[in-house]
Amino acid sequence: MAELSPALKQATPVVAARGEGVHIHDEDGRRYLDFTAGIGVTSTGHCHPKVVAAAQEQVATLIHGQYTTVMHRPLLRLTERLGEVLPEGLDRLFYVNSGSEAVEAALRLARQATGRQNAIVFLGSFHGRTMGAASLTTSGTKIRAGIGPLVPGVVVSPFPYAYRLGMSEEEATEFALRELDLQFATVTSPLDTAAVFVEPVLGEGGYVPAPDAFLQGLRERADRHGFLLVADEVQTGFGRTGTFWGHEPSGIRPDIVITAKGLASGFPLSAIAAPAAIMEKAWPGSQGGTYGGNAVACAAALATLDVIKEEGLVENAARMGDRLRRGLEKVAEARPEIGDVRGRGLMLGNEFTAPDGTPDGATAQRAQQAAARHGLLLLTCGPAGNVVRMIPPLIVDGEQVDTALSLWETAVAEAVGG
Numbered sequence: 001m002a003e004l005s006p007a008l009k010q011a012t013p014v015v016a017a018r019g020e021g022v023h024i025h026d027e028d029g030r031r032y033l034d035f036t037a038g039i040g041v042t043s044t045g046h047c048h049p050k051v052v053a054a055a056q057e058q059v060a061t062l063i064h065g066q067y068t069t070v071m072h073r074p075l076l077r078l079t080e081r082l083g084e085v086l087p088e089g090l091d092r093l094f095y096v097n098s099g100s101e102a103v104e105a106a107l108r109l110a111r112q113a114t115g116r117q118n119a120i121v122f123l124g125s126f127h128g129r130t131m132g133a134a135s136l137t138t139s140g141t142k143i144r145a146g147i148g149p150l151v152p153g154v155v156v157s158p159f160p161y162a163y164r165l166g167m168s169e170e171e172a173t174e175f176a177l178r179e180l181d182l183q184f185a186t187v188t189s190p191l192d193t194a195a196v197f198v199e200p201v202l203g204e205g206g207y208v209p210a211p212d213a214f215l216q217g218l219r220e221r222a223d224r225h226g227f228l229l230v231a232d233e234v235q236t237g238f239g240r241t242g243t244f245w246g247h248e249p250s251g252i253r254p255d256i257v258i259t260a261k262g263l264a265s266g267f268p269l270s271a272i273a274a275p276a277a278i279m280e281k282a283w284p285g286s287q288g289g290t291y292g293g294n295a296v297a298c299a300a301a302l303a304t305l306d307v308i309k310e311e312g313l314v315e316n317a318a319r320m321g322d323r324l325r326r327g328l329e330k331v332a333e334a335r336p337e338i339g340d341v342r343g344r345g346l347m348l349g350n351e352f353t354a355p356d357g358t359p360d361g362a363t364a365q366r367a368q369q370a371a372a373r374h375g376l377l378l379l380t381c382g383p384a385g386n387v388v389r390m391i392p393p394l395i396v397d398g399e400q401v402d403t404a405l406s407l408w409e410t411a412v413a414e415a416v417g418g
Contacts (some may be wrong), residue, residue, distance in 0.1 A: 021395060022400050033403060035376060036388070041261045042266050043265055044395060067292065072370060080306050088243065091276060092280075095292045100129055104132040107132050110134075112286060118153045119136060119197060121197050123157070127141040145375055157176070181221075195230050209342065230258065237257070243318070243319030267297035327408075328350060329413055337352055349382075364387065364415075367415035368412070386389055
């Protein structure tokens with residue numbers, strides 16, 4: 001009998017039978033609040049009726065039209081619609097299936113467009129598991145270990161993780177930018193640097209928002225030195241952080257934006273967007289793929305954009321994110337085991353630390369498992385697994401947020417032993 005790989009580890013014991021809105025139902029009929037959203041994927045909730053209808057209609061019409069062989073209308077319509085929400089000037093798109101593939105495509109494009117080889121990433125970053133993406137990933141050695149040598153030319157610089165550094169946000173930003181300038185002086189000449197890749201909020205690295213001043217500093221250096229600024233919006237895009245794109249509050253414009261996860265409400269679809277002047281420098285044959293821009297996934301993405309606009313989900317993410325954060329901070333005030341609560345919109349993390357300030361992954365794991373027993377599905381992240389993250393669908397309402405907070409308070413009490 002064939003079985004799943006033993007390397008796959010399930011975060012919860014749930015065997016899902018169906019999903020509806022913010023809930024998952026298991027095979028025994030028990031209902032769970034899903035504050036994982038498929039790791040930020042089911043942005044419009046499980047099986048949103050409009051997304052389901054769009055996918056069903058498309059399945060009956062055209063399932064797969066390979067887009068370097070034939071063109072299909074859902075892909076053309078999606079490209080037009082994304083032009084309405086992408087940063088101004090990022091008017092050329094290339095579609096693939098996963099976040100990792102899109103990151104690889106962005107790296108390839110950056111190297112070809114600039115004629116330079118090196119890429120800078122930040123400590124704690126997560127960009128994917130394929131070889132090129134894993135080479136850019138520093139959120140944990142589990143992504144990189146045992147597969148070397150990795151793709152050369154990747155330079156790692158500190159991220160302004162104020163809590164871990166024991167600094168204010170301003171101090172951490174100044175430190176991280178100074179260290180980046182040191183990389184330019186000691187490791188990678190600006191003339192050899194093709195791009196800087198940055199997540200507006202560290203994902204697997206611990207749900208740490210990039211300060212606006214940090215992103216502005218990256219933009220200034222990119223302009224000064226002539227390299228590209230790549231915003232990895234795989235997890236932060238499509239309203240997750242309370243703005244459509246995670247980088248928006250900083251006022252900067254990236255040269256390349258990577259999007260996936262919430263783009264199609266659960267269907268595999270990802271893309272990179274760049275100005276025509278950059279995208280046209282991709283070498284012939286460097287962009288393609290069998291399943292990229294799948295017709296059903298594009299139909300789902302179009303419906304997702306409709307739902308986000310019609311239901312005001314970006315604004316809802318901001319409002320419900322504030323409500324959830326205030327509740328999490330209240331729980332943390334009574335529990336010194338939670339050293340920090342942070343994030344943006346509906347992308348929030350609770351960092352567990354020991355009395356000496358070191359990461360406490362064991363308590364975080366207990367809290368996450370206790371939450372699942374009580375009907376709240378959560379995930380951990382961070383290099384030490386000591387951050388419990390909350391990423392509910394963007395449709396979550398106040399009553400559901402309050403229910404989750406009550407369950408979380410109970411789970412934390414069990415985890416710390418009282």
